[in-house]
Amino acid sequence: xxxxxxxxxxxxxxxxxxxxxxxxxxxxxxxxxxxxxxxxxxxxxxxxxxxxxxxxxxxxxxxxxxxxxxxxxxxxxxxxxxxxxxxxxxxxxxxxxxxxxxxxxxxxxxxxxxxxxxxxxxxxxxxxxxxxxxxxxxxxxxxxxxxxxxxxxxxxxxxxxxxxxxxxxxxxxxxxxxxxxxxxxxxxxxxxxxxxxxxxxxxxxxxxxxxxxxxxxxxxxxxxxxxxxxxxxxxxxxxxxxxxxxxxxxxxxxxxxxxxxxxxxxxxxxxxxxxxxxxxxxxxxxxxxxxxxxxxxxxxxxxxxxxxxxxxxxxxxxxxxxxxxxxxxxxxxxxxxxxxxxxxxxxxxxxxxxxxxxxxxxxxxxxxxxxxxxxxxxxxxxxxxxxxxxxxxxxxxxxxxxxxxxxxxxxxxxxxxxxxxxxxxxxxxxxxxx
Numbered sequence: 001x002x003x004x005x006x007x008x009x010x011x012x013x014x015x016x017x018x019x020x021x022x023x024x025x026x027x028x029x030x031x032x033x034x035x036x037x038x039x040x041x042x043x044x045x046x047x048x049x050x051x052x053x054x055x056x057x058x059x060x061x062x063x064x065x066x067x068x069x070x071x072x073x074x075x076x077x078x079x080x081x082x083x084x085x086x087x088x089x090x091x092x093x094x095x096x097x098x099x100x101x102x103x104x105x106x107x108x109x110x111x112x113x114x115x116x117x118x119x120x121x122x123x124x125x126x127x128x129x130x131x132x133x134x135x136x137x138x139x140x141x142x143x144x145x146x147x148x149x150x151x152x153x154x155x156x157x158x159x160x161x162x163x164x165x166x167x168x169x170x171x172x173x174x175x176x177x178x179x180x181x182x183x184x185x186x187x188x189x190x191x192x193x194x195x196x197x198x199x200x201x202x203x204x205x206x207x208x209x210x211x212x213x214x215x216x217x218x219x220x221x222x223x224x225x226x227x228x229x230x231x232x233x234x235x236x237x238x239x240x241x242x243x244x245x246x247x248x249x250x251x252x253x254x255x256x257x258x259x260x261x262x263x264x265x266x267x268x269x270x271x272x273x274x275x276x277x278x279x280x281x282x283x284x285x286x287x288x289x290x291x292x293x294x295x296x297x298x299x300x301x302x303x304x305x306x307x308x309x310x311x312x313x314x315x316x317x318x319x320x321x322x323x324x325x326x327x328x329x330x331x332x333x334x335x336x337x338x339x340x341x342x343x344x345x346x347x348x349x350x351x352x353x354x355x356x357x358x359x360x361x362x363x364x365x366x367x368x369x370x371x372x373x374x375x376x377x378x379x380x381x382x383x384x385x386x387x388x389x390x391x392x393x394x395x396x397x398x399x400x401x402x403x404x405x406x407x408x409x410x411x412x413x414x415x416x417x418x419x420x421x422x423x424x425x426x427x428x429x430x431x432x433x434x
Contacts, residue, residue: 003052003163005045006079008107009089010072010099014119017146018089019043019056022156042251044283047156050163053255055083076103080110085159090133092118092126092143104136113162116141117155122148175346176214177339178227178253179291180281181263182273186293190263190329191226194339222339224346227257250277258349259287259342259424266295266308266326270315278316285391287345287424288322291338295326318410321417322424345424349391353420358384358394361419362412369411374403382434393428401431 005022007015023043041056057075079086088107090100107114118130121143133141142158144151179187194217214225254260260281264274281288290312298304305326313320323341327334362384371379381398394416398404409429416427 003050003085004083005052005054005085005087005159006083007054007056007087007089008072008076008079008103010097010103013089013091014146015056015089018087018117018119018144018152019054021146021149021152022054042280047160050160052159052163053251055079072099072103073106076106080106080112083112085113085115085162086110087115087117087155087159088138089117089119092121092130095129096132096136101136104138108137114138115155115158118143119146121145121151174216175224175259175343176227176257177224177259177261177342177346178257179261179263180250180253180277181293182265182271182277185263185265186329187263190261190291190293190327190335190338193329193332193335194226220336222343224339224343227253251280254281254284254286257286259289259346261289261291261338261342263291263293266292266298270312275315282319282426285426285428287342287349288426289338289341289345289424290316290322290324292324292326293329296328296331296333319426321422341424348422349425351392351420351422353386355385358386362415365415366412371398371404371408374400374405377403379403381431387430389428391428392422392425393430395430395432397432397434399433401433404431 007019009015019041022045043054045052045054057079086107088103090096116133116136116138118133118141120126121130122145130141130143140158142151142155144155146152179190181187195215214227217224217226254277262274262278262281264270270278278288278290292308292312295305301307308326309324312324316322323345325334325338325341327338329335363381366381371381373379377400379398379400381396383397385395385397387393387395396404396412409431412429413427416422416429
């Protein structure tokens with residue numbers, strides 16, 4: 001859990017091409033849920049069954065066209081802070097620059113696993129130029145061409161070998177909840193209202209990754225771990241890009257939890273960054289409860305919340321089957337309702353449906369509404385089963401899976417949701433050849 005690989009290097013050495021190459025195989029799977037916004041700078045990758053996150057630090061630095069040291073230094077500090085493995089990209093065609101040497105100095109002091117990646121090695125002649133990269137004193141140089149992918153396999157083998165698996169596991173039988181949202185939306189007020197002054201009901205357990213703290217909440221019949229990632233960054237380290245930090249922090253919290261309480265501000269409604277956080281949670285297949293905070297400050301008509309909820313669901317489509325709760329973190333209005341919903345969503349996410357039950361319920365529905373014929377071919381779905389994955393996914397075995405279109409997939413997902421309770425949980429539906 002929580003292996004984070006960061007890409008650093010000066011502009012135009014090919015960071016984003018390599019980023020796309022590392023994340024594309026996975027992206028194709030992750031983005032099956034249509035409408036997922038592709039975040040250009042953060043992605044999931046996997047190699048020989050090990051998955052990890054990749055961040056392209058270049059994407060987060062303002063005026064990255066200016067090749068001045070300050071910006072690159074920030075990228076490197078960011079990578080050192082946020083990841084356990086750093087890929088330092090160099091341009092094999094241009095050779096070393098002064099900036100590269102500065103970056104190498106920072107990295108040598110960092111005690112992180114650093115891999116030197118000589119990019120744009122498109123032929124053997126270029127491969128002979130890389131000798132000087134060894135003078136940086138950062139060990140082995142991996143030659144790759146991100147454009148055509150040569151050399152990335154060896155690099156990935158080496159990266160995966162360095163993953164730390166020996167992280168102490170937190171008591172995993174307890175559900176892990178986290179509160180995410182934009183800065184100043186009221187996350188800490190909610191956490192303080194829950195934990196209250198009565199701090200003796202709270203036991204802090206050091207988290208698996210060094211910047212997630214798990215707090216056990218055991219009170220009022222609830223028992224869960226609250227993943228808290230706040231307050232760990234030293235004040236002096238906050239760069240101007242506060243937006244980015246909140247995103248990084250949300251990513252961390254989301255990856256380490258089971259259910260995300262996504263909090264938005266009632267006054268501003270759902271904004272682009274809220275959508276990003278929501279899609280990140282969905283993309284990571286976490287349970288989601290949407291909390292509309294500061295509801296006590298909104299002037300109410302008789303059915304304001306019904307209207308409001310309708311608008312929210314339109315924005316969140318196609319994934320609309322989620323609980324929406326109107327709360328006030330400071331006055332504690334409905335905060336226990338929020339916890340009850342989170343517990344329900346947690347149960348939904350772990351729900352297993354027997355194969356016999358699935359087939360009993362779903363086959364008649366499919367018989368009544370078979371997949372539309374394509375090119376004169378009839379698609380017959382014969383058998384359905386739930387996969388043993390950590391979030392609900394189902395396989396529909398049929399004769400011609402390649403002809404099943406996306407809207408039929410959504411139709412199936414909606415019928416599954418109507419018949420079995422998966423509220424708050426992203427579902428995956430696969431069509432496969434028997």
